[in-house]
Amino acid sequence: MRPRFDQDRSEAGVMDKSTTDTTTKGERTRASILATAVHLASTEGLEALTIGRLAEKTGMSKGGLFAHFGSKEDLQLATVEHAREIFIREVIQPSMEKPEGLHRLMATCMAWLSYVERSVFHGGCFFAACSAEFDGRPGKVRDRIAEIMKVWLERLTQMSREAKASGELSTQVEPRQLAFELNAIAMACNWEYGLFADRAAFKRARVAMEKLLAARLPKS
Amino acid sequence: MRPRFDQDRSEAGVMDKSTTDTTTKGERTRASILATAVHLASTEGLEALTIGRLAEKTGMSKGGLFAHFGSKEDLQLATVEHAREIFIREVIQPSMEKPEGLHRLMATCMAWLSYVERSVFHGGCFFAACSAEFDGRPGKVRDRIAEIMKVWLERLTQMSREAKASGELSTQVEPRQLAFELNAIAMACNWEYGLFADRAAFKRARVAMEKLLAARLPKS
Numbered sequence: 001m002r003p004r005f006d007q008d009r010s011e012a013g014v015m016d017k018s019t020t021d022t023t024t025k026g027e028r029t030r031a032s033i034l035a036t037a038v039h040l041a042s043t044e045g046l047e048a049l050t051i052g053r054l055a056e057k058t059g060m061s062k063g064g065l066f067a068h069f070g071s072k073e074d075l076q077l078a079t080v081e082h083a084r085e086i087f088i089r090e091v092i093q094p095s096m097e098k099p100e101g102l103h104r105l106m107a108t109c110m111a112w113l114s115y116v117e118r119s120v121f122h123g124g125c126f127f128a129a130c131s132a133e134f135d136g137r138p139g140k141v142r143d144r145i146a147e148i149m150k151v152w153l154e155r156l157t158q159m160s161r162e163a164k165a166s167g168e169l170s171t172q173v174e175p176r177q178l179a180f181e182l183n184a185i186a187m188a189c190n191w192e193y194g195l196f197a198d199r200a201a202f203k204r205a206r207v208a209m210e211k212l213l214a215a216r217l218p219k220s
Numbered sequence: 221m222r223p224r225f226d227q228d229r230s231e232a233g234v235m236d237k238s239t240t241d242t243t244t245k246g247e248r249t250r251a252s253i254l255a256t257a258v259h260l261a262s263t264e265g266l267e268a269l270t271i272g273r274l275a276e277k278t279g280m281s282k283g284g285l286f287a288h289f290g291s292k293e294d295l296q297l298a299t300v301e302h303a304r305e306i307f308i309r310e311v312i313q314p315s316m317e318k319p320e321g322l323h324r325l326m327a328t329c330m331a332w333l334s335y336v337e338r339s340v341f342h343g344g345c346f347f348a349a350c351s352a353e354f355d356g357r358p359g360k361v362r363d364r365i366a367e368i369m370k371v372w373l374e375r376l377t378q379m380s381r382e383a384k385a386s387g388e389l390s391t392q393v394e395p396r397q398l399a400f401e402l403n404a405i406a407m408a409c410n411w412e413y414g415l416f417a418d419r420a421a422f423k424r425a426r427v428a429m430e431k432l433l434a435a436r437l438p439k440s
Contacts, residue, residue, distance in 0.1 A: 195369055
C-alpha cells in the first residue's frame with residue numbers, strides 16, 4: 001500500500017483552490033464531492049465510483065449527490081475533469097515556468113515523479129489508474145481519458161522537439177520516441193511504487209530519465 | 221479498442237492445452253470457465269468478474285458456476301493462476317529455450333511484446349491490467365498479483381545479472397535498474413496500444429529496448 005503521508009495536506013490543498021468568495025454553496029459542495037471522488041477513483045477505480053460508494057465516503061445522502069451528478073457517467077466525467085485540473089496545477093504549471101527546451105522537459109518529468117511521490121492522489125497517478133481501467137470499456141469516459149493522455153504525450157513530444165530545435169538534444173532524437181520512453185519510465189515508477197510501496201522506484205526512475213537524456217545530448 | 225484478430229485461435233489454444241484424456245468433465249468445465257474469465261478480466265477488470273457476469277458470458281447457470289468457485293475471491297484467485305499459466309507458456313517457456321545471458325533476456329522481452337501484439341488476452345496484458353486495478357485493494361488477490369509481478373521483475377534482474385556475468389553486458393550495468401527499464405518499456409507499449417490501438421507502440425518499444433541494451437554492451 002502507498003503511505004498516505006500527506007493525505008490531509010493534499011485534501012486541504014484541493015479545497016483551498018476550490019473555495020473562493022465568488023463560488024456558490026452548490027459549487028463548493030460539488031468541488032468537495034469531487035475532491036473525495038478523485039482519491040477514491042485513483043485507489044479503487046472509476047468504475048467503483050458509484051453514487052452509493054461516494055455517499056458513504058462523503059457522508060452525504062444519495063439524493064444530495066444525485067442533485068449534483070445525474071448519472072454515474074456524469075460523475076465519472078466530472079471526476080476526470082477535476083483530476084485533470086489537479087494534474088495541470090501540480091505537474092504542468094510549475095514546469096511551464098522553466099525556460100523552453102531541455103530544462104522544461106526535465107522539469108516536467110521531475111514534477112510528475114514528485115506528484116506521485118507526494119501522493120497528490122492517494123492511489124497514485126489518477127490517469128495511470130483510470131487509463132488502464134478504461135482502455136477496454138468503450139464510451140465517453142474512455143474517450144475523454146484517451147484524449148487527455150494523447151495531449152500529455154503530445155506535450156512531451158513538443159518539449160522534446162523544442163529541445164532538439166535549440167540544439168540541446170541531438171539531431172538524431174525522434175521526439176515522439178523520446179516521449180514514449182520518458183512516459184514509460186514515469187508510468188513504471190507509479191506502478192512499482194503502487195504495488196511494492198518501495199521508494200526505490202523513484203530513484204530508479206530518476207536514474208533512468210537522466211541516463212536516457214544524457215545519452216541524447218549532442219555529441220560535442 | 222484492440223483488434224481481436226486471433227480471438228478464436230487463442231481461445232482454442234487455451235482449451236487444447238487444458239483438455240487431455242486424463243481430465244474429468246468437471247476439470248474441463250472449470251478450465252473452460254477460466255479461459256473465458258482471463259479475457260474478461262483483462263478487458264473489464266478482475267473486480268468486474270462476478271459470478272453473474274461470467275454466467276452471462278459462458279451461458280452457464282449461476283448455480284453451476286458457484287459449484288466450481290465458492291466465492292468471488294476464489295474465482296479471482298483461480299483466474300490469476302490460469303492467466304499465470306498462459307503467461308508462462310507464451311512468454312517464459314519459449315525464451316528459456318535460448319542460451320542463458322543476453323539472448324535469453326532479449327528473447328523474453330520480444331516474447332512479451334509479441335504476446336501483447338497477438339492479443340493472447342483480449343484486453344492486453346492480464347497482469348498489467350490487474351496489477352494497476354488491484355494495487356489499492358488490499359487482500360489475497362492483490363498479494364498474489366504483487367508476488368507474481370515480483371517474480372517477473374526478479375526474472376528480468378536475474379537474466380540481466382547473467383548477461384553481465386558472461387561479459388555480454390557492461391560491468392557498469394545494475395541488473396535491477398535494467399529490469400525496471402525493460403519492464404517500463406513493455407508496460408508502456410501495452411498501455412499505448414490499449415488506449416490508442418496504434419501498432420506503432422510495438423515499433424517504439426522494440427527500438428527503445430534495442431537502444432537500451434546496445435548502450436549497455438561492454439566497451440570494446
